[in-house]
Amino acid sequence: xxKKLFGGKSITExxxxxxxxxxxxxxxxxxxxxxNTLFGGETIQPDLWDDLEALLIQADVGVDxxxxxxxxxxxxxxxxxxxxxxxxxxxxQQEMQKLLEGFAPSAVEEYRILTVILIVGVNxxxxxxxxxxxxxxxxxxxxxxxxxAADTFRAAAIDQLKVWGERIxxxxxxxxxxxxxxxxxxxxxxxxxxxxANILIIDTAGRLHTKYNLMKELEKLHSIASKQVHxxxxxxxxxxxxxxxxxxxxxxxxxxxxxxxTGVILTKLDGTSKGGAVFAIGKELGVPVRFIGTGExxxxxxxxDPPTFVxxxxxx
Amino acid sequence: MFENLQDRLNDVFGQLTKRGHLxxxxxxxxxxxxxxxxxxxxxxxxxxKDFIERIRQKSVGIELSKSITPGQQVIxxxxxxLLATLGEAAPLNLGGxxxxxxMMVGLQxxxxxxxxxxxxxxxxxxxxTPLLVAADTRRPAAIxxxxxxxxxxxxxxxxxxxxVPPPTICANAIKAAKANAQNVVILDTSGRLQIDESLMExxxxxxxxxNPQEVLLVADSMTGQEAVKVAEGFHKQVNLTGLILxxxxxDARGGAAISIRSVTGIPIKFLGTGEKSRDLExxxxxxxxxxxxxxxxxxxxxxxxxxxxxxxxxxRGAQRLMEGSFNLEDFLEQLQQLKKLGPLAKVxxxxxxxxxxxxxxxxxxxxxxxxxxxxxxxxxxxKERRNSKILNGSRKLRIATGSGTTVQEVNQLxxxxxxxxxxxxxxxxxxxxxNLMKMFGLGK
Numbered sequence: 001x002x003k004k005l006f007g008g009k010s011i012t013e014x015x016x017x018x019x020x021x022x023x024x025x026x027x028x029x030x031x032x033x034x035x036n037t038l039f040g041g042e043t044i045q046p047d048l049w050d051d052l053e054a055l056l057i058q059a060d061v062g063v064d065x066x067x068x069x070x071x072x073x074x075x076x077x078x079x080x081x082x083x084x085x086x087x088x089x090x091x092x093q094q095e096m097q098k099l100l101e102g103f104a105p106s107a108v109e110e111y112r113i114l115t116v117i118l119i120v121g122v123n124x125x126x127x128x129x130x131x132x133x134x135x136x137x138x139x140x141x142x143x144x145x146x147x148x149a150a151d152t153f154r155a156a157a158i159d160q161l162k163v164w165g166e167r168i169x170x171x172x173x174x175x176x177x178x179x180x181x182x183x184x185x186x187x188x189x190x191x192x193x194x195x196x197a198n199i200l201i202i203d204t205a206g207r208l209h210t211k212y213n214l215m216k217e218l219e220k221l222h223s224i225a226s227k228q229v230h231x232x233x234x235x236x237x238x239x240x241x242x243x244x245x246x247x248x249x250x251x252x253x254x255x256x257x258x259x260x261x262t263g264v265i266l267t268k269l270d271g272t273s274k275g276g277a278v279f280a281i282g283k284e285l286g287v288p289v290r291f292i293g294t295g296e297x298x299x300x301x302x303x304x305d306p307p308t309f310v311x312x313x314x315x316x
Numbered sequence: 317m318f319e320n321l322q323d324r325l326n327d328v329f330g331q332l333t334k335r336g337h338l339x340x341x342x343x344x345x346x347x348x349x350x351x352x353x354x355x356x357x358x359x360x361x362x363x364x365k366d367f368i369e370r371i372r373q374k375s376v377g378i379e380l381s382k383s384i385t386p387g388q389q390v391i392x393x394x395x396x397x398l399l400a401t402l403g404e405a406a407p408l409n410l411g412g413x414x415x416x417x418x419m420m421v422g423l424q425x426x427x428x429x430x431x432x433x434x435x436x437x438x439x440x441x442x443x444x445t446p447l448l449v450a451a452d453t454r455r456p457a458a459i460x461x462x463x464x465x466x467x468x469x470x471x472x473x474x475x476x477x478x479x480v481p482p483p484t485i486c487a488n489a490i491k492a493a494k495a496n497a498q499n500v501v502i503l504d505t506s507g508r509l510q511i512d513e514s515l516m517e518x519x520x521x522x523x524x525x526x527n528p529q530e531v532l533l534v535a536d537s538m539t540g541q542e543a544v545k546v547a548e549g550f551h552k553q554v555n556l557t558g559l560i561l562x563x564x565x566x567d568a569r570g571g572a573a574i575s576i577r578s579v580t581g582i583p584i585k586f587l588g589t590g591e592k593s594r595d596l597e598x599x600x601x602x603x604x605x606x607x608x609x610x611x612x613x614x615x616x617x618x619x620x621x622x623x624x625x626x627x628x629x630x631x632r633g634a635q636r637l638m639e640g641s642f643n644l645e646d647f648l649e650q651l652q653q654l655k656k657l658g659p660l661a662k663v664x665x666x667x668x669x670x671x672x673x674x675x676x677x678x679x680x681x682x683x684x685x686x687x688x689x690x691x692x693x694x695x696x697x698x699k700e701r702r703n704s705k706i707l708n709g710s711r712k713l714r715i716a717t718g719s720g721t722t723v724q725e726v727n728q729l730x731x732x733x734x735x736x737x738x739x740x741x742x743x744x745x746x747x748x749x750x751n752l753m754k755m756f757g758l759g760k
Contacts, residue, residue, distance in 0.1 A: 058361045060540035063352050123563060123591070124425030124536065153591070155468075156461035163456035177464075208566035213656075241425060245358035245540025247568040268424065271509040273542045296424075296454070 039089035048085065049074060052092070059276035060245050065283060069095055093310055099279045100306035103288035107234040107262065108138075108199070114192055115199045116225050116232035119265075120218060120255055121239035123206030126267035128157060130239050130293055131203050132164035133301035134265075139170065143198040148188030149174035150181040150221060151205040161203055168298060171195065181205065181217065182224050189228045202233070209254030222259045236261045237290060240278075242268045248277035252285050267293035270300070324349045325387030338386060343375045346390050357569035357608045360544045363578050371397055391609065398605040401574055405599040406558065406583035408439075409529050414499040415447070415490065417526050421519060421550055422534035424507030427562035429458060431534050431588055432504040433465035434596035435560075438586075439500050446471055447498040449489040451522065452506040453478040462504055469593055472498065482506070483521040490526055503528070510549025523554050530557045532585065535576060537564045543572035544579050551580045561604075562588035565595070569608050629653055644733060645701040648693040651686060691719035692729055704730055 039048075049070055056066040073092045082088055108115050117134070121127050128151070135145045147165060149172055151157040158174045165172035173188035175181075185202055192200040204221060207214035225232040238261045240248055255261045266275045269292050278289050289304040328345045347368050354364045374393050380386055410416040418435065420428045429452065436446040448466050450473055452458035459475050466473035474489040486503050493501045505522065508515040523531065533547060533556045550556055559580075561573050564587045573584055584599045633650045636642040693701060695718030700707055707715075707730065709723075716723045 054361060057355060058541045060358075060542075063355050122538070122566065124427055126425055154461070155464035156457040159460045160455070160457035167456075208563060210565070210567045241536070241538070243423065243536070243540060243542050243546075244538045245543075245568075245572070246356050247358070247538040247566065248540075250567055251538075268509075271423070271542070272511060272545050273540070277540070 039085040041085050043083060044077065044085050044088060048088075056276065059274035060248075061276035062246055062249070062280045065099075065280045068283075069279075096279065097306050097310040099282045100289065100309065103282075103286070106290055110234070112230075112234070114189075114197060114229055114232075115234050116189070116229055117199065117201045118204065118222060118225060118233035118236040118259065119202060119239060120204050120236060120259060120261065121206060122208050122241075122251055123154075125206065125239045125241040125244075126293060127151075127206060127239045128160050128164070128203055129296065130265055130267055130291075130301065131161070131201050132168060132170075133293065133298055134291070135164075135170045135199075135201055136168045136298050137301055138199050139168065144196065145170050145199045145201065146188060146192045146195060146197040147172045148185055148200060148202040150184045150188070151203050152177055152179050152181050152184065153205040157203075157205070164298070182220055185221050185224050186228070189225065209251050215254065215258045219258050235263060235290075237263050237265050238287075239265045239267055240275075240281075242266050242275035242292075243271065243273040244277060246277065249280050249284065252281045252287055256285055256287060261287055263288050263290035265289075265291045265293060265301075266304070269293060270295045324353075325390055326385055329386040337377050337379050338375055338389075340376050342386070343372055343390075346375070346387070347372055350390070350394055353610055354571060354608070357571035357610065358538075358540050358543070358575075359571035359608065360541055360575035360578070363544075363575055367397065367401075394609065395605050398574065398608060399601050402577060402601040402604060403583055404601065406585055408585065409557065410444075410500070412529055415493045415501045416444075416499065416530075417490065417501050417503065417528035418530040418532060419503045419505065419523065419526065419528040419554070420532055420534055421505055421554060421556075422507060423509065423536075423546060424455075426507065426534045426536045427588055428452075428507060428534045429461050429465070429504050430591070430593075431560055431562060431586075431596070432462065432502050433469060433471075433593050434588065435586070436466075436471045436500075436502055437469050437593050438596050439502075440469075440471065444500045445498045446500040446502055447489065447493045447496070448473045449486055449501060449503045450475045451482040451485050451489075451503050453480070453482055453485070454506040458504075458506070465593065472496075482518060483525050486522050487525045501526075510546050510553075516549070516553045519550075519554050531555060532558045532560055533576070533582070534560050534562060535572060537561045537570040537572060537587075538566065538568040539572040541575075543575040547576040547580050547582075551582070556580055556582045558582055558585040560584075560586045560588060561599075565589045569610060570604055571608050573604060574608065626653060640737075642737065643702050644693050644696065644704055645698070647733065648690065648701070651690055651693075655683075655686060688719070688721055688725065689729055692716075692721055692726055695719040704733065 053066055053070050056069060057063065061069070069092070072095050073088060076082070076091050077088050082091070108117065119127050119131055131147060135147055138145050147161060147170055149158045149161045151161075152175055155177070158177060162172050162174065171191075173184065173191045175184040175187070181204065188200055188202065202221070202225070204218060205214075207218065209215065222233060222236065236259050238252060238255050240251065244251070252261065252264065264278060264281060264287055266278055266289055269275055275292075281287050282289070292302050292304050292309075294300045294302060325346055328349055329342065350371065351364055351368050354367065355361065359367070371390075371393055374397070375390055378389065381389060408418070420432050422428050432448055436448055439446050448462055448471060450459040450462040452462075459478065463473050463475060474485075474492055476485045476488065482505065489503070490501055493499075503522065503526065505519065506515070508519070510516065531554050533550050535543065535546070539546070547556070559573065559576055559582055561570060561584060564570060576582070577584060584604075587597045587599055587604075589595045589597050629649055630653060633642070633646055636646050692715060695715045700711065700715075712723050712726045716726050
């Protein structure tokens with residue numbers, strides 16, 4: 001319907017973001033579709049700003065970030081003498097994009113003998129599934145990947161990872177349930193060297209960021225990796241459920257404090273959730289989003305690209 | 317991380333106490349803060365709008381009380397309104413013939429499998445004989461997860477080959493329960509998106525084939541604005557009868573509960589409060605209301621203390637304090653307990669009104685000092701710990717070297733401890749003791 005109204009040109013195709021576009025169709029229709037109607041008129045109406053605020057908050061962008069975004073666009077509209085809503089939309093798009101870009105590229109890309117990726121997150125955010133997807137992605141790039149099953153706490157977490165390992169033909173180093181996750185990490189590092197692997201991905205038990213002892217345990221895993229391999233873990237990625245609201249910021253903050261997360265993987269974006277909290281995470285914590293998870297299949301992981309993400313959200 | 321709503325409101329009202337009643341302008345200013353607090357707690361945007369309107373009507377023109385601040389008055393109104401929305405805790409409906417069927421539904425990763433095990437344990441405590449059904453055939457190792465949990469709790473788990481359709485598994489499980497005289501069956505279904513039509517249809521089939529008394533939505537307390545759509549989706553498909561809110565042991569404010577409750581009208585039945593199977597609690601509306609308002613959570617603090625502190629050790633310490641025979645050995649023991657609670661700043665954040673103060677404590681400073689104190693006491697002999705009077709210059713030098721501190725630091729600790737002991741000696745006096753007990757609201 002919106003396509004007819006606004007005669008959409010596909011920006012995403014040019015950017016090669018067919019996958020993001022596809023997976024965000026629902027999001028776009030339900031939420032950013034509304035933005036398009038907002039910006040559809042001939043002149044900027046006063047309630048445009050209120051409506052805009054409402055829409056951003058409903059996308060979990062958060063009160064502070066929303067207020068700042070709206071003020072910024074308002075200011076620029078005035079300053080630049082803009083009268084048409086479509087132009088205001090372009091400005092909003094730019095401003096939203098700004099919060100997500102300007103970060104250094106992923107450290108995984110740098111050349112080294114063994115790259116270590118530590119995966120952390122709260123319970124149920126989708127760590128294990130994401131690790132399988134990530135391993136597959138790097139395998140497809142011709143890398144030799146090993147997975148460490150260091151979630152020795154949750155019942156059958158090791159089995160879950162082993163099933164994935166078989167499906168994607170990737171070795172999984174595991175210990176006994178309830179064994180020391182530090183020992184698993186250590187073994188996995190040794191095993192990765194022996195196998196001449198390029199990338200080791202470490203799965204950790206889900207933990208709420210408010211649990212002091214569990215966060216300390218995570219710091220220990222981090223330091224075991226750094227003692228065995230220079231500058232490891234080279235990436236520490238926080239897996240964040242796209243359905244999460246404002247607590248996402250608190251999570252990112254705590255995990256950044258304890259294990260210096262270098263990026264975020266935003267999962268479960270195949271639903272109607274918007275993952276708007278990543279704007280605040282980019283803005284306040286300077287942590288980039290690296291990947292987005294868009295389904296339960298092993299191929300449902302996409303490199304996060306801010307322009308594609310934001311344009312994808314706006315495109316009709 | 318969020319400022320306290322109470323502090324913010326006190327700030328808004330400032331000198332207001334002198335005027336007789338709240339004007340519309342006062343209320344508007346206050347409501348802006350309330351709105352913000354609710355949105356930061358992830359209460360649905362549209363609900364916040366309605367909510368604020370109701371509070372506005374109740375707040376304008378209320379008489380200002382002399383005993384409490386206007387901020388507290390508004391908070392009371394908001395709190396009451398939240399309580400009214402949250403409703404009372406509702407028990408599980410286990411009427412009808414045996415076996416009673418409970419069906420667990422929800423998004424991926426909301427905590428269904430863990431909660432299924434917790435619920436079974438809860439029911440067994442009430443003399444039921446539960447059977448768990450592993451109907452999640454999609455997620456790798458989900459069946460194994462439930463089997464492991466069942467084994468740990470010694471509760472039977474019904475499984476079939478993952479290639480069997482879940483509705484069939486559930487129907488077969490009920491037959492098995494009847495045959496084995498198990499009187500509650502809990503169906504653990506796969507996590508699914510509420511917009512996934514074929515999987516939602518599967519839920520309807522399970523429901524039709526099992527006719528459950530309870531269909532419980534398991535929802536993550538960290539859920540954002542989407543909570544409304546998720547709850548609506550599941551409610552439309554399978555007519556939910558209750559909500560279990562999980563991961564409440566984190567710092568999420570849990571506004572999603574308000575959203576879900578408002579759009580579906582279903583009662584909140586339980587809260588998941590931890591990773592262990594016993595961590596399931598009957599829902600308390602007042603605690604959740606305070607939490608949503610970010611008013612600190614003393615109850616959680618107390619729970620945290622109970623969890624980390626060895627009661628026997630704490631009691632022994634208290635006893636020795638009262639007797640006035642508290643020595644450095646006891647002191648060390650208590651310090652070790654305190655350390656288990658985590659950083660002091662984090663603990664303080666949980667106390668209402670202490671959030672600001674917590675921020676002023678330099679990161680790790682207190683912990684560093686605690687560590688030094690511990691090192692000093694650890695470097696003493698048992699005799700020295702029990703009787704610090706024997707510490708002379710050469711002993712102090714030895715202790716300082718052993719603990720990597722200076723004699724000066726050792727002296728500081730001893731003098732502080734000396735003052736403490738002196739103070740504690742006064743506890744021996746029964747009158748002093750009674751006064752102190754009164755101060756903490758204990759005794760007569």
